[in-house]
Structure formats: structure tokens, C-alpha cells
Amino acid sequence: MKVWTVTVNDILKRDIFKHAKLIAGENGKHREIKWTHILEMDEFDEFINGGELILTTGSNIAFDSPAGIPKIKRLIEKNVAGICIELGTHVKEINPEIIQTADQHHFPIITFPHIVKFVDITQDLHTIIINQHHQMLKQLHHLSNQFNELSLEPNGVLKIIKKLHEHFHTTVLLITDDKKTYYSPLQNNERLETIRSFMNKSMNIEAYKDFLLDNEYYTAFPIKGLGHSWGNLCLQEKSENLDEFSFSVLDRASLAIAQILLRNRTIEERKQNQEEEIVQKLLHGEEYESSIAHKILPAPAKNLYYRLILVENHTHEEYFNKDDWEEIKLQQSIIIRSLFKKYGFFPAMSVTKNKIAVIASFYKNSNAQKDTDRFILVSKEINHIYEKNIFHGNECNIGISSFQKDYANVASCYKEANNVLFIQKKQILKALFYEEIGVYRLLSKLSQEELESYAAEYLGPLLEYDEKMNGNLLLTLSVFLETMGSKKETADRLFIVRQTLYHRLDKIKELLGEDFMEPMKRQAIEMATCAYALLNNNSNFSEFTKQ
Known part of the structure; x- marks a missing residue:
């Protein structure tokens, strides 16, 4: 491998340096020289970038005295390649302590015993550096062409x-x-x-x-x-x-x-047209050709399971024309499929403009948490993907179904993943998996009318009071239930004093009954607050109280 740098050792072999002497920094001869710089000023820090070979007559640094050590150290800290000093005019000899400091830091000091033309040194070294750089670019271009041809x-x-x-x-x-x-x-x-x-x-x-x-x-x-x-x-x-x-x-x-x-x-990916069609039919419970499905989905096995993952983005369809979308769809498929394969899944996918569905098959681990962790890692990586005009992962919602064996259950998994997305977008829970949404699994199966009726039956008087008085009894009740009836924790979470909480709880008892914390009624009320959360933003208070 050819070395394309110019070092202190290289320049010492040049004719223009035949009378020069390396008096310090023998172990620093490998230092790379990027440029030369004539330095005759006291304050030089802002004029040095690092890698320079300094040329000086010594008018600005006391090389013949220990007083010059601080400036030598500043040059070393600025990562200067080395320094050439012309002896005679300002400096007769180099102080031993400066030589010792340079040796300790492997910093080359080169002396010229007589007057030299710095312009000749600069021209010679810059010619070498530029030629080396040109040859390097030429070789790099040659290698790039070879790589492209081999590709x-x-x-x-x-x-x-x-x-x-x-x-x-x-x-x-x-x-x-x-x-x-x-x-x-x-x-x-x-x-x-x-x-x-x-x-x-x-x-x-x-x-x-x-x-x-x-x-x-x-x-x-x-x-x-x-x-x-x-x-x-x-x-x-x-x-x-x-x-x-x-x-x-x-x-x-x-x-x-x-x-x-x-x-x-x-x-x-271009061969996956049949996959798109099969996955869509599975999602919607339609009939499909089993012979084609067997080419796309892993064959059933004792330990083979799957989850359905929905990745919902919020890109508006009007942003894409047909030709653009076909290319974007292809690239999204490549990104997402590769990500699932990386974590050991067997993905079958459908990509639409607003939603990506992945049937992620996997061999179940004896430690179930490891399988769950893999899905979490995939989800995090999806959210961190950012490819301009192609995929913005940070704007995506992700919902994951329960795990299943039979592909006949894909349609129900599709509903489960959509329910998770719905709960996320309503900001009810920060759930990723269907099993994390708890009671909402049951509530999501009810119609809007059934939810409204149930919420109104158990919360109607309280909701009506909040609407008329612009109150927050529902919030107080929800937090009180979440904290298992802890008055101190409820007051802390609501940022209110105990007396205010007692007043609100008395009003809740008046509206819902003294027995609202009895086990059966409490369960019913908790479920009603969840039903109300599902309906929120879709219905107003009056619609509940009309039941």
C-alpha cells in the first residue's frame, strides 16, 4: 500500500535540506507535513491549522533561552509537523532545555547553519505536496473506476x-x-x-x-x-x-x-408483486391461492409463530405522482424487509401510501421475552429511519398484534394492530403490542352506541356536572382509581391540596353513590372511564347524558 503523505523524514532527503541538521525530535520524523508556513510573529495561534512545517529566523521565539519553551509547547499543542530554524541572524544556537522539550514530545527541530531562501524551501515542498495530492487523486479515481467495473x-x-x-x-x-x-x-x-x-x-x-x-x-x-x-x-x-x-x-x-x-x-423486491396481493387478501379475510401463499409465507411448523405489524405513516397521497410512488414503494419495501430479516424474522409485506403491513413469522424462543424484545428493537429502528422523500420513521405509529400460528387469523390480527394504532393516536396509552391495551381489547369490539350507553350509565351525572360547571371531576376520579384510592398520591399527581381533593371526592360520592369504590361498582366505573376515553373527541358530553 503506497503512502501518499509527505513526512519530515521525506523532506530531509531533499537537496535543499542537504546542509540542514535534525537536532531534536528524532522519533517524530514520521509526522505528516501538509503545508509550510513562515512564522515571525509573537501571536500565531489563529494562523496555524496543524500539520504545517514552520520556517523561521527565530525573531519571535527565544530559541537560545528556556524562555522560548512555552511557545514551543504552543506549537506542539497546535499539532505543528516541525520547525526549521535559520541560525545566524537572530539565533546562534538552540538552548538544551528546548531540545529536551522537543525530544520529549517527538517534535522535530531542524536547523540551517547559514542563511537560506525560505521561498525556495516553500516552493520545493509545496511542489512535492501538490504532486503527491494529484497522484493520490489520480490513483483514487483509478481505484473507483475499478470498483465500479467490478460492481x-x-x-x-x-x-x-x-x-x-x-x-x-x-x-x-x-x-x-x-x-x-x-x-x-x-x-x-x-x-x-x-x-x-x-x-x-x-x-x-x-x-x-x-x-x-x-x-x-x-x-x-x-x-x-x-x-x-x-x-x-x-x-x-x-x-x-x-x-x-x-x-x-x-x-x-x-x-x-x-x-x-x-x-x-x-x-x-420487484418479484414481490404476488406477495402484495396475497398479504392484502389475508388482511381482509378474502380467499387466496394456497399454492402462491406457500411461496411467500414460511411453511407451518411446530415452533413457528407470527405477529402482524402495522406501520402507519402520515404522508398525504397527493404528494406522490404514480411514477414517484412506485419507486418510493420499492425503496420502502427494501428498507423495512431488510430490517425484519436483520432480526431473524421472515417478513411478508404489503406497502400502501399510508400503511405498511408486515406478517413477521419467527421461530418462538424458549424465553418469550427475547421474542418481544426483538419486536421492540425493530420498532425503535423503524422510528429512527429518516430517508428524505422516502420514509420518515419519526412520524410513524406502529401497532403489533398478538402472536398466532394459523395464517387464517391474519385478518383478526389486522384488526388488533389497528386497535393498537387507534389507542396510540388517541393518546390513551403508549402501547405497542395488542396484549398491552388491556380492557380496550374488549371495548374495541363494542359499537359506538354500546360504548356511549355504557359510559353514560356509570358516568352520566358526573359528566353532566363537569360540562355545566366546567369541572374536572372525571380527571380526579380517573387518577383516584389509578392510584388505588391513595388520597396523598392523587393530590400530588393533580397538584392540588388535600382539602380540594376531599371536596371533589365528596361531590363524586354524591353523583355516583357512596359505594362507588366497592369492588364490582369500581370495576364498572373504571371500564366506563376507558369507554369514555375511546369515545372522546368523537362525542360530546351531552350525547352521553342523553342516553
Whole structure:
């Protein structure tokens, strides 16, 4: 692997430096020189970016005295590459304490025994730096073209991995989000399972990340596209040993690999037309061809279950024309399908403009919580996806049905997931799963008329009072029931004094009866408050009290 940086060691070999002497910082000869800078002023901090080789006659720094040490340290802190000092005019010799300080920080100090033209040094070094940069860009362009050409060939991913191995002369491997692995050289596969296991736990890498396995350092680079991580490219090398050119090469290779993976997913996704039709029929309980369904859904097995996930977005249909929507739909399918596969699910999907339905089949774990956690992780990742004009996960609501075995129950699962979405949008509960909505599972099966009748029967007088007096007895009652009748906790949660609470509770007893906290009546009232919450924003108080 060619090094494209210019170092202190490189410039010491130039003719213009043949009379120069390195008097300090021998261990810093590897420092990269990005530019040269003539420095003759006292206050120089804002004129230095780091990486410069400083040229000076010493008019601004007392190099012949310990008094110059603070300024030397400032140059070191600014990450200057080194300093060249012309002896004679302002400085006769370099103070030993300054040399000692430079040695401690591996900071090169170069002296010229006679007057030199700084303009000649600047021109010579800048020519090298610019030529090196030009050659680097030329080589980078050449490698990019090679990556692009390989991406169009059969088995392009593996060929790109091999090309990276040839360039870096170290082990290179790729682990995709669907657990496929590519590596080069082929014989270096002893640690493959260990690396794969580690990367599966750390798939979402934002930039690059170092990790240590079996005393070997690796650097992982994410393969990203459409707001999703498609895998990680790993190089057996510490990131601190990689220069700017190496990062650029890996960036170009990652882009070419991402294009291959996305192209393959796009081809697969275009074959899913039958899947859309079958899933829609399952959602609405319509008849379908079982032979086609068997190609789309996993075959029933003893330990195979599924949940239905609904992802509801709030994008208005008029924002899309037909051609745009077909492409957006395809990309949404790729993103969501890949995400479910990443967590070990077998997804069958239907994507419409406002709702994505996923029948997520999975083999049930002996620890049920692990399966639940997987769905939670998928939901969180969906909410964090942001791909402009394609998918805004932070604007989505997600509802998940109960788990089932028989695909004949998909239609009922569809209703369950919709009920969860309804509860979320009404801001009644922050529920994700159908089993979390509790009594609302029963109430959601009742008609609006039945809910109104039930709420009015148990809460009618209280609702009528709140409406006439602009009161908040219903809120007080709800909190009092939630706190299991704790007056202190109720007052604290309502931010009122105890006396105010006692007055409200007396009024509630007057309206609902002294026995409103008796077990059976209390259960009925609690259910009535839930029924009212379902109806809220759809009906006003008078509609309840007319029952």
C-alpha cells in the first residue's frame, strides 16, 4: 500500500535540506507535513491549522533561552509537523532545555547553519505536496473506476473485497445485514465466526469503529444506503494507522458494495408483486391461492409463530405522482424487509401510501421475552429511519398484534394492530403490542352506541356536572382509581391540596353513590372511564347524558 503523505523524514532527503541538521525530535520524523508556513510573529495561534512545517529566523521565539519553551509547547499543542530554524541572524544556537522539550514530545527541530531562501524551501515542498495530492487523486479515481467495473460483474462483492486485500495487504471481510459473509484471503477464516458474532451485536455503526479480537485490531466501516445499514466492511488494521487516502479508498469501495446490495434487493423486491396481493387478501379475510401463499409465507411448523405489524405513516397521497410512488414503494419495501430479516424474522409485506403491513413469522424462543424484545428493537429502528422523500420513521405509529400460528387469523390480527394504532393516536396509552391495551381489547369490539350507553350509565351525572360547571371531576376520579384510592398520591399527581381533593371526592360520592369504590361498582366505573376515553373527541358530553 503506497503512502501518499509527505513526512519530515521525506523532506530531509531533499537537496535543499542537504546542509540542514535534525537536532531534536528524532522519533517524530514520521509526522505528516501538509503545508509550510513562515512564522515571525509573537501571536500565531489563529494562523496555524496543524500539520504545517514552520520556517523561521527565530525573531519571535527565544530559541537560545528556556524562555522560548512555552511557545514551543504552543506549537506542539497546535499539532505543528516541525520547525526549521535559520541560525545566524537572530539565533546562534538552540538552548538544551528546548531540545529536551522537543525530544520529549517527538517534535522535530531542524536547523540551517547559514542563511537560506525560505521561498525556495516553500516552493520545493509545496511542489512535492501538490504532486503527491494529484497522484493520490489520480490513483483514487483509478481505484473507483475499478470498483465500479467490478460492481457490474458476477460476484462483484467478492471481487471488490479481493481488490481491497490486494491494495491493503491485510485481511478484509464484509458481513451483510442478512448474515452473508465475504472475505479475502480465503484461508484467513479462522476468526470468521467470532467476528461475525461480534458484528451482529454491533451492526449499527455510524462512522467507523475499532475493535479488538484475539489480540488483533480491526476497523469496521458501515455500508449505508436508503437510511439503512446493509452491513459492515472490516479491515484488519487499526484506524489510527489509516491515512486520508485509505479512508477515501474504503469509502469508494463501500459505495460500490452498497450499490450491488441495493441492486440485488431491488431485483428481489420487484418479484414481490404476488406477495402484495396475497398479504392484502389475508388482511381482509378474502380467499387466496394456497399454492402462491406457500411461496411467500414460511411453511407451518411446530415452533413457528407470527405477529402482524402495522406501520402507519402520515404522508398525504397527493404528494406522490404514480411514477414517484412506485419507486418510493420499492425503496420502502427494501428498507423495512431488510430490517425484519436483520432480526431473524421472515417478513411478508404489503406497502400502501399510508400503511405498511408486515406478517413477521419467527421461530418462538424458549424465553418469550427475547421474542418481544426483538419486536421492540425493530420498532425503535423503524422510528429512527429518516430517508428524505422516502420514509420518515419519526412520524410513524406502529401497532403489533398478538402472536398466532394459523395464517387464517391474519385478518383478526389486522384488526388488533389497528386497535393498537387507534389507542396510540388517541393518546390513551403508549402501547405497542395488542396484549398491552388491556380492557380496550374488549371495548374495541363494542359499537359506538354500546360504548356511549355504557359510559353514560356509570358516568352520566358526573359528566353532566363537569360540562355545566366546567369541572374536572372525571380527571380526579380517573387518577383516584389509578392510584388505588391513595388520597396523598392523587393530590400530588393533580397538584392540588388535600382539602380540594376531599371536596371533589365528596361531590363524586354524591353523583355516583357512596359505594362507588366497592369492588364490582369500581370495576364498572373504571371500564366506563376507558369507554369514555375511546369515545372522546368523537362525542360530546351531552350525547352521553342523553342516553
